[in-house]
Amino acid sequence: MATKSVSVLFVASEMLGLAKTGGLADVALYLPQALQCAGQTVNVFIPYYKQIAQKQQSAQQVHHFCLPTPVGHSDIEYHVRSIEHQGLSVYLVDCPHYFDRLSLYGEHNLGYADNGERFAFFCAAVLQTCFEFSLAPKIIHCNDWHTALVPFLLKTRFGEDGLFQDTRAIFTVHNAAFQGTYPRNQMWMIPEISGHFIGKIQQEHHDINLLKCGILYADKITAVSPNYAAELLTDLGSHGIASAFRERSEDLFGILNGCDYQCWDPQHDPLIPHNYDIDHLQNKSKCKQFLQESLGLPVRSVAVYGMVCRLTEQKGVHLVIPALREFLRHQVQVVVMGTGDLALAGQLHALAMQFPDRFVFMTTYTEEHAHQIEAGCDYFLMPSLFEPCGLNQIYSLAYGTLPIVRDVGGLRDTVNDYDREPHCATGFVFQEPSCLALLNLMRRSLLFYLQEPKEFQRLRKNAMRTKFLWSTTVTQYQQVYQSAQLDVFGSQEES
Ligand code: GLC
16 A cells, blocks of 8 residues: 655754764654655754754744743743755754753753753744644654653644644654653643643652653654564563553554665765775775774784774673773774763773773764774674664674674664574674673674684675665654554544
């Protein structure tokens, strides 16, 4: 059955090229682009952060609006700037009080205390703007807790509103560890919450759990990989809110993110020193040599391991550090690039001092180095404690850099383990979230590299042949959009 073309409003807290802290930003660019390629009309809403204001902006139209607030408060004035970004029409919600700050969500590893209020405003402003523009999308596609009040407000404040009668809300969970739990009084501009007790979104200490708003009020919910969708139904995988996901299990779908192979293609990548493809892998060795030189490591034919990530527990950095203390005794080279937790960064610095010709820690993230690490390494480490989808292991596959991952979330959906599925293997997978399990597998991968070079090349080619196309992802989202709309028409017919 052909998918009906619907117009989609994509709402997110970050977007690649404008403001980015993590993989969400990539999805907020590539998914709308792919939807547009599939014939949908797409608009994107994100906040107008200082970072965006500082960039040279192309032509923009500016609209002035006022968000009505409850009695006793002054209405909030804001602007909406509409720009064209990488072929997409993007609306930027500009309210300096909330978004003209040094960073997107916080400073010195601490979230801004009023994040609940900031994003409550953002959600209310998105719908208010639609209302002012008489913009009635068929689908409003929201992402993570920052946008979770949109589905809530659509069902409550705008539930009776004719404009949105055909609008359905989709809520995508990129990371359920971040739930947006804030004191109820931060929701002062949302009287539907501040003036009512709604038990199901309530948390201890009068806090409101915004993620639950998205889960419980959206028409359909998606998670960024099938395995993560299954994990969200468990207490561990959902970070304690499994009951909300279980309540919506019939409307919960797992859809794997795609990869932007225009940006991540070793054959055409302008950021790597030598381009290569599956039939010309000699140039991958040259990339390795270049990486060693640029990192100041001796140019040797040893196995090189890379890791690019935020320095957080989620990414398993606290497992990697003790594992590296042992692993670096072998003839190997390892490079870690990432920013985040200062204590973890300190330990990585200490390792670099201890093993200067085997280990490099890069404290500033650059796209260029991310590409050069993918191209120049033999293995890529991703021992995440949890990983909703994960993008770097997908990039690694494309670059023939075998991922070493934990059997969790989207990592399970994207990497085939050599021991379990030798024929179609693309990497190595371990189970237990322990330093020892990781160290054992790293040692196993080193022996494999040294003793079975032919098998290593076969896996490398398997990896490079693996593709996760956005066009496939989009087809699945369109099916979810369509089912959200069919539900409505079904229920209208019944009444
Ligand atoms: C979050 C998740 C990551 C996922 C990304 C994009 O950053 O932690 O696993 O790939 O969102 O969906």
